[in-house]
Amino acid sequence: MSKRVSTVSIDDVIASIETARDKVMADEVKSLVKLGLPKSVAYKMVAERYRQRSETDEGEEAAGTPWPDMS
Numbered sequence: 001m002s003k004r005v006s007t008v009s010i011d012d013v014i015a016s017i018e019t020a021r022d023k024v025m026a027d028e029v030k031s032l033v034k035l036g037l038p039k040s041v042a043y044k045m046v047a048e049r050y051r052q053r054s055e056t057d058e059g060e061e062a063a064g065t066p067w068p069d070m071s
Contacts, residue, residue, distance in 0.1 A: 025050060 025046050032042035 021050065 028046045028049075029039070029042045032045065033039055037045075
């Protein structure tokens with residue numbers, strides 16, 4: 001019996017994880033908007049939960065980043 005070995009590149013794994021995260025975040029924003037929150041508030045809440053910058057924070061530095069500069 002021969003075993004079949006499949007290999008997946010790390011880039012493919014990371015891309016899959018990011019795609020799944022984006023889908024979950026979009027679903028959460030949609031749910032919050034259904035509850036009556038403004039879309040911008042919903043984006044900000046979800047972005048903070050996932051430690052991502054929201055659409056309105058693109059030009060600003062993220063305060064309290066989870067990976068501070070160690071140098």
